[in-house]
Structures are given as structure tokens and as C-alpha cells.
Amino acid sequence: MKFSKTLIRIALPLMLAALATPSLAANRTGVGLGVAHDLGLGVTAQLRGTSIFFNSDAIAVDMRLQNFTNNLGTVHAYIDAGGFYRDGDGNGDYYQTGVRLPVGLSFGIAPSLEAYIQAVPHYGFSDVDYYEGFDVDGALGIRLRF
Template sequence: MKLLRIALPLLATLFSAPSLANNNSGFGLGVAYDLGAGVTAQFRGTSIFVNSDAIAVDMRLQNFYNDRRTMHAYIDAGGFFVGGDHDDYNDKAGVRLPIGLSFGIAPSLQAYIQAVPNFAFSDNDRKEGFGVDGALGVRLRF
């Protein structure tokens, strides 16, 4: 619940941006499995993932496009926070470096898959350290 107090105002601010009113605004909204199942939004080079227990924010470092620009590989850098259920002892936060592949399914529909190397910090020694996760999602582009 403490995460929702942060995530909901952040998403409301993102959705109310005046530049979203025009077409091809660089905005996408969808569903994903990243730190669990949740909602994903992207505005230009910034991606946000939110669910009831976690939040991740990533900024685009580099894009690599194919000739027709229908598919591209990318490298992002960001951070994350995962709540530990009802116990602050199991909370963890850290840095991550998503490396992914994105492709168009339809003119306004984009799918992506990524490997997410990360380093987590936590009060619980078993939850701390280097790891590699994955993410899979679909976004509707506006």
C-alpha cells in the first residue's frame, strides 16, 4: 500500500502532461511481467513499471534500429523498489540495466522482451546482491 501512495500520483502526473494530446507523442501504455504482473508506461525515453508491490523506472541509454525501423534493440539504466509484503525487513531497492528487443505487432501496438541484470540492496542479506531477471510486455502507442 505504501508503494501505491507513490505510484498513483506519479502516473497521474504522467497522464496529465499536455504533450500527450497530440498524435505520435511518444507515449505508450500497457501490461507487463517485470517485477511481477503490472502496468507499464513509456514516455519517449523513460519507462515506468508499477504493480502493488514494486516500481521500476528506466531511462533509455541507446537504441539500435533495423533498416525499416520496425524492430529495435535497446539498453536502459534505472532503479527499482520491491516491497517485502508486510515486513520492512524484506524490502529491497537497487539499480538495473535492462537490455531488450522491441518490435511492432501492429501500427500502434508494440511488444518487448528484455533481460534485466540488477544489483539489489536490502536489510535481508539473502535478498541482496547481483541477479538477472527478465521482463515481457505489450504497449499501446499513442
């Protein structure tokens, strides 16, 4: 979809430029950037409690509702709520928008590296009846924390 490609061409360089600033990296403000397989393979970013995923055909934004941590602080369980848009087949023949409620675990692999896995129940609205309704997807990703 033309909008998604334009979004990636503009948003990705701006996000990388913002993350490259020395003051942001030195303060460790809770910013993460990485790759994930959520609505396809794409880029993921996280700033405090807001997670963003995008690729050429989809975008998802989730806000943290609840966070649970073990005593060592290396494993976090969480519940997010958000929304998504995806161009279902990449040709603009149908689209899907909806709400989602990701539930997941994130693991500290190294001091600045985390991996996450989540189940993503969602309800999608579409212009094609077949793609409308409740479904559960999954996501897997890795982020470098700043």
C-alpha cells in the same frame, strides 16, 4: 506496502487522464501505456526514453542509454539504465532497492502496438542478506503507443 498502494491509486488515474487528452494522442509524442510482467504483473508506461513500471509491491524507472533499429523500423534493440524498489513479500518483512541495466528488444505488432522482451541484470540492496547481491531477471510486456 502502503506507499505502493497509495502510489497506484494516485499515479494511475493521473497517467490515464493525461494520456486521454486529445492533443497528446493526436501528436503521437512517443507515449506508451500497457501491461507487463517485470517485478511481478503490473502497469508499464513510457515517455520518450523513460520507462516506468509499477504494481502494488514494486516500482522501476529506466532511462534509455542506447537504441538500435532495423532498416524497416519495426524492431528495436535497446539498453536502459535505472533503479528499482520492491517490497519483497508484500508484508513489509523485507525490502530491496537497487540498480538495473535492462537489455531488450521491442517489436512493432501494429502501427500503435508494440511488444517487448528484456533481460534485466540488477544489483539489489536489502535489509536481509539473502536478498542482497547480483541477479538477472526478465521482463515481458505490451504497450499501446500514442
